[in-house]
Amino acid sequence: MLLLDIIHLKTQFPTQDGMVKAVDTVDLQIAEGERIGLIGETGCGKTVLGMSIVRLLQPSTTIEGRILYRGRDILQLNDEEMRRLRGKEISMILQNPTTSLNPVLKIGDQIAEAIQLHQKLGKREAKSKAVEMLESVNIPDAQRRADQYPHELSGGMKERVMIAMGLACDPSFVVADEPTKGLDAKTKMQIIDLLREATAHKSLLMITHDLGVAQAICDRIAVMYAGELLEDASSRLILEEPIHPYMQGFINSLPSRGLMPIPGTSPSLIAPPPGCRFHPRCSRATKICERRHPEMVEVEKGHYVRCLLCA
Ligand code: SF4
Numbered sequence: 001m002l003l004l005d006i007i008h009l010k011t012q013f014p015t016q017d018g019m020v021k022a023v024d025t026v027d028l029q030i031a032e033g034e035r036i037g038l039i040g041e042t043g044c045g046k047t048v049l050g051m052s053i054v055r056l057l058q059p060s061t062t063i064e065g066r067i068l069y070r071g072r073d074i075l076q077l078n079d080e081e082m083r084r085l086r087g088k089e090i091s092m093i094l095q096n097p098t099t100s101l102n103p104v105l106k107i108g109d110q111i112a113e114a115i116q117l118h119q120k121l122g123k124r125e126a127k128s129k130a131v132e133m134l135e136s137v138n139i140p141d142a143q144r145r146a147d148q149y150p151h152e153l154s155g156g157m158k159e160r161v162m163i164a165m166g167l168a169c170d171p172s173f174v175v176a177d178e179p180t181k182g183l184d185a186k187t188k189m190q191i192i193d194l195l196r197e198a199t200a201h202k203s204l205l206m207i208t209h210d211l212g213v214a215q216a217i218c219d220r221i222a223v224m225y226a227g228e229l230l231e232d233a234s235s236r237l238i239l240e241e242p243i244h245p246y247m248q249g250f251i252n253s254l255p256s257r258g259l260m261p262i263p264g265t266s267p268s269l270i271a272p273p274p275g276c277r278f279h280p281r282c283s284r285a286t287k288i289c290e291r292r293h294p295e296m297v298e299v300e301k302g303h304y305v306r307c308l309l310c311a
Contacts, residue, residue: 003173003203004030004053009065011045011052018270022048024227025065027296030173035204037214037235039250040224041266046207047095049224050175053205054092055082069173088118093166095177095207097158101150107161108134108146111168118169133164137194156187163194173203180213192216211254215239223247226267226277229296233303243305245282276308284309 011023022045030036038046051057053067055074067074069090077085086092094100102110111130115121121129127146134142137160150158159179166174179195180188195206196217208214214221215235222232223244231244242248249262264281267273273280279289289308296306 001032002029003032003034003070004028004205005066005068006053007066007068009049009052009063009067011048011057011061011063013048013058013061015270020269021227021272022269023052024272026224026227026229028222028229028232030203030205032172033201033203034220035199035202035206035218037206037208037211037218037221038224039208039211039214039221042209043266043269044224045227045269046224047177050092050177050205050207053175054086054090056086056092084118087114087171088169089171090173090175091166091169091171093162093174093176093179095179095181097150097155097162100162101158103150106147106149107153111146111161111165114165115168130164130168133168134161136167137161137164137198138190139164156183156190159183159187159191160194163191163198167198171202173205174199175205175207177207178209179206180208180210188213211239211250223250226272227269228277228306229304230278230306231304232296237303243299243303243310244278244307245284245309246278249281249283276306 006026006028009023009026012019012021026049038049040046052063063075108127108130111133112126115126115129131142131146134146139145139157139160153161176195180191183191192213206214206218218235221235221238223230225246231238231242231247238247242251251257252260253262262281267277275291276289276294279285282289292308294306294308294311296304297310299305299310
C-alpha cells in the first residue's frame with residue numbers, strides 16, 4: 001500500500017547568485033514498510049528533498065507539486081497540522097548531531113521534549129520514556145547518560161541519540177539524513193545494524209552518499225543528480241545491473257570496483273546544463289544529449305532510468 005506519493009516536486013531557494021533549483025520535478029513513491037536509499041553526490045539536492053517532506057525549510061524556499069502522505073497533501077497543511085504530523089507520523093533524523101542537538105540541554109530532556117510535544121505524557125513519564133529510548137538504541141548506562149550534555153558523548157553516541165529522538169514517538173515514516181557520516185568503520189556498522197533493526201516495520205527514506213549504507217538497509221535505491229532522479233530500482237538491480245551511465249560510473253568509483261572516479265564535477269543547480277544534465281561528464285553522450293532532456297522511463301518492471309539511450 002502506498003504511504004508517500006511525491007508528485008512533480010520542485011523546491012527552489014534564492015541565493016545572491018540566483019535561484020537554486022535543488023529539487024527539480026521529482027516523482028517518488030514509497031510503500032508502507034518500504035525502505036528506500038536516496039543516493040547521490042554532495043549538493044545534488046537529496047537533503048533538500050528530505051527537508052521538503054518534513055517541511056523544515058527556510059521561509060524563502062518555494063515548493064511546488066504535491067507530497068501525499070496517506071493520501072493527504074502535506075504541502076497544504078497549516079503549521080499546527082504539520083507540527084502534529086511531524087514527529088508523530090513522520091520524523092527526520094537530522095544530519096550532523098553536533099549542530100542539531102541543543103548544546104545547553106541534557107540529552108534526556110531533549111528527547112523528553114519531543115515526546116511531550118506529541119504524546120499526552122507528564123514531564124516525569126516523558127523523561128522515563130526518553131531513558132527507555134536511549135536503552136533501545138543501545139546506549140549503556142542510559143539513566144546516567146540521559147543527564148549528560150551532548151559534548152560529553154562520542155560521535156557514535158550522539159548519532160544514537162539522534163536516532164532515539166527520531167523514533168521516540170514511533171513514527172510510521174522516517175527520513176534519515178546521512179546517519180553514518182563522519183563515523184569510523186566500526187561505529188558505522190553498529191549504526192547500520194541499529195537502523196536496520198529499528199526501522200524493520202517502518203517506511204524509511206535513507207539519504208546517503210554511501211552506496212554500501214543504502215545497500216545494507218534499503219529494499220530500493222533512487223539515484224539523484226543535479227536535482228533530478230536518474231535511476232530508481234531494487235537495491236539488487238541498481239548494484240548488479242545499473243543502466244544509467246552516471247550510476248555505472250558511481251559504482252566504478254567505489255574502492256571495491258577499481259576506484260575510477262567520474263570525470264568532471266557536479267553541475268550548478270542555479271544553471272544546470274541543457275539537455276541531459278549529465279552530458280558534460282558522460283562518456284556515451286552524443287550531440288542530441290546536449291539538446292534533449294530525457295524523461296524517466298520504465299525499462300523493466302520496477303526499474304526506471306532517465307537516459308536517451310533507453311528512450
Ligand atoms: Fe549520457 Fe546522453 Fe544518456 Fe545523458 S542521455 S546519460 S548524456 S547517453
